[in-house]
Amino acid sequence: MRVEKYNSISSMYEFIEGKLVEKHSAYAVVVAGGIGYRITISLNTFERLKDQENIRLFLHHNIKNEATKPVGFELFGFAEQQEREIFRHLISVSGVGNNTAMLILSSLNTAQLLEAITQNTPHILESVKGIGKKSAQRIIIDLKDKFAKTLIDAEISTVSHNTQRNEALSGLVVLGFNKLQAARAVDKVLKNSGRKMEVEEIIKEALQMM
Secondary structure, eight states, rough: OOOOOHHEEESSSEEEEEEEEEEOSSSSEEETEEEEEEEEEEEEHHHHTTTSSEEEEEHHHHHEEEEEEEEEEEEEEEESSHHHHHHHHHSSSSSHHHHHHHHHHSSHHHHHHHHHHTTHHHHOOOTTOOOOHHHHHHHHHHHHHHHHHHHHHHHHHHHHHHHHHHHHHHHHHHOOHHHHHHHHHHHHHHHHHOOOOOOOHHHHHHHHHO
């Protein structure tokens, strides 16, 4: 029986919330609970962080084992859950490791990547450094059906998200709040949540920010 050199155990952590104390194009340092975590990020996530002080990153926790002896672990962080799911799909493809997946996500935004795979346009993937024709075709073959479903789910989620936002905004206006101020609070709640929220929940959290 052949034993793989490295075994990967992932998803130990769901997300991290804390103070952003250092940010570079390839990693961020987040302080949470008195501990500073160095987290590898994509260029897309780097751009989304901007000048925020307190952030939430969705995590992929990777532990490498050689036989039964741990040799280290890595944290990969993403500003959005969708980007993390795409990362996990990418590393499921034979020959695509963590670093290659992060390079792809730093070279293409999620919309470009989804389009390249679902529309079978390998030249877009080949524009990423280190991705050749065979690798591009393998990624498309393995992920085309999965990513097509991701697009459908994303569209459904966006429609639902917008409906809840509008209902929450209307509720706050009825309560007498300025529409612009209410919109800013609602958008901040939805941006920080990273999950589907009920209208009442959105209103309650928005009220705490106003």
